[in-house]
Amino acid sequence: MRSVIDILDLSVRELDALTDTALDIIARPEEYAHACEGKKLATLFFEPSTRTRLSFEAAMYELGGHVLGFSEAASSSASKGESVADTARIVSCYADIIAMRHPREGAALVAALNASVPLINGGDGGHCHPTQTLADLLTIRREMGRFDHLTIGVCGDLKYGRTVHSLVHAMARYEGTRFVLISPEELRTPDYVLASLREKGVPYSETAELDGAIPALDILYMTRIQRERFADPDQYERLKDSYILTPDKLADAKKDMAILHPLPRVNEISVAVDRDPRAAYFRQALNGKYMRMALILKLLDEARKDPGPAITLPDGSVSGTYVCRNRRCISAVEQELPQLFRPDGREKGLYRCVWCDTAATD
Numbered sequence: 001m002r003s004v005i006d007i008l009d010l011s012v013r014e015l016d017a018l019t020d021t022a023l024d025i026i027a028r029p030e031e032y033a034h035a036c037e038g039k040k041l042a043t044l045f046f047e048p049s050t051r052t053r054l055s056f057e058a059a060m061y062e063l064g065g066h067v068l069g070f071s072e073a074a075s076s077s078a079s080k081g082e083s084v085a086d087t088a089r090i091v092s093c094y095a096d097i098i099a100m101r102h103p104r105e106g107a108a109l110v111a112a113l114n115a116s117v118p119l120i121n122g123g124d125g126g127h128c129h130p131t132q133t134l135a136d137l138l139t140i141r142r143e144m145g146r147f148d149h150l151t152i153g154v155c156g157d158l159k160y161g162r163t164v165h166s167l168v169h170a171m172a173r174y175e176g177t178r179f180v181l182i183s184p185e186e187l188r189t190p191d192y193v194l195a196s197l198r199e200k201g202v203p204y205s206e207t208a209e210l211d212g213a214i215p216a217l218d219i220l221y222m223t224r225i226q227r228e229r230f231a232d233p234d235q236y237e238r239l240k241d242s243y244i245l246t247p248d249k250l251a252d253a254k255k256d257m258a259i260l261h262p263l264p265r266v267n268e269i270s271v272a273v274d275r276d277p278r279a280a281y282f283r284q285a286l287n288g289k290y291m292r293m294a295l296i297l298k299l300l301d302e303a304r305k306d307p308g309p310a311i312t313l314p315d316g317s318v319s320g321t322y323v324c325r326n327r328r329c330i331s332a333v334e335q336e337l338p339q340l341f342r343p344d345g346r347e348k349g350l351y352r353c354v355w356c357d358t359a360a361t362d
């Protein structure tokens with residue numbers, strides 16, 4: 001049985017197949033209208049969401065299935081102190097598949113290890129957001145017609161922006177990808193994401209300047225500064241207006257550049273940009289529903305063929321040697337969850353938290 005916690009849980013071939021399925025759903029929706037009849041999706045949202053939760057729910061309805069769940073931690077037993085592990089175990093009794101969002105990094109992995117049905121990570125703190133990347137990929141395929149040889153500018157909160165981390169991991173696997181990482185110094189891309197680019201030999205540059213970067217880009221992926229992840233509210237106030245994309249900044253952009261944004265937007269894209277045909281972010285939100293339909297179909301089909309145990313922890317994991325210093329990690333709060341570290345695999349002697357990827361020496 002498969003769960004999807006990280007975009008790297010899906011191979012490039014599987015991503016291509018998911019986009020093919022999504023395009024087929026768009027072309028022939030009636031063929032899929034009964035595909036999940038009698039099946040239930042549970043949406044466990046411990047953190048606010050509009051697009052991710054509602055598009056998962058719409059996806060399941062359009063497949064003929066049913067939906068149950070909650071949209072805030074306050075209306076679940078988490079408010080009584082229930083652990084993520086227990087919630088996942090219980091919900092597995094009531095649903096055939098789970099989509100979950102949680103403010104703690106690594107929470108989805110803990111849930112998947114304890115669930116007996118497939119679990120999809122709908123965002124775990126500032127860590128990963130694989131199904132947003134599925135929406136991004138279908139958008140890139142429909143807007144650009146290809147995944148290879150693209151120069152992708154990613155702008156905004158690259159530190160806490162989980163959609164960025166998953167997008168970078170996904171696009172780094174395609175031939176000819178280059179990244180321009182545009183952020184204030186304080187919100188630079190985490191080292192575990194950069195290390196994976198270096199390992200794959202993917203060219204990237206880091207800059208604080210948006211305007212100068214725009215002319216070279218095939219895709220501009222804007223993101224919001226993630227207010228809820230800041231420990232220091234003053235730092236958020238200082239950084240919140242770092243980038244605002246306006247029509248005049250697009251004057252030197254390529255004619256076929258696509259502007260993406262996972263949304264919600266605060267003020268980082270002026271409303272005036274919405275009229276530009278290159279603004280793809282509302283189309284991107286719709287694409288998310290089709291990709292979630294394709295993913296639900298795939299995981300339910302695989303669970304039917306292989307109902308066996310869920311995912312396992314990485315080989316060579318050690319406990320008792322290190323303590324995770326990321327205060328947003330699930331291991332800081334989950335009852336009796338071991339402090340577990342895995343070898344980095346790239347840098348000798350370096351260990352990373354199994355739950356949130358933070359380096360033991362950070």
Ligand code: NCD
Nearest residue numbers: 051052123163224262263264
């Ligand atoms: C993103 C998220 O939740 O990480 N939103 C989404 O799922 N479309 C981006 C964000 O909240 O800024």
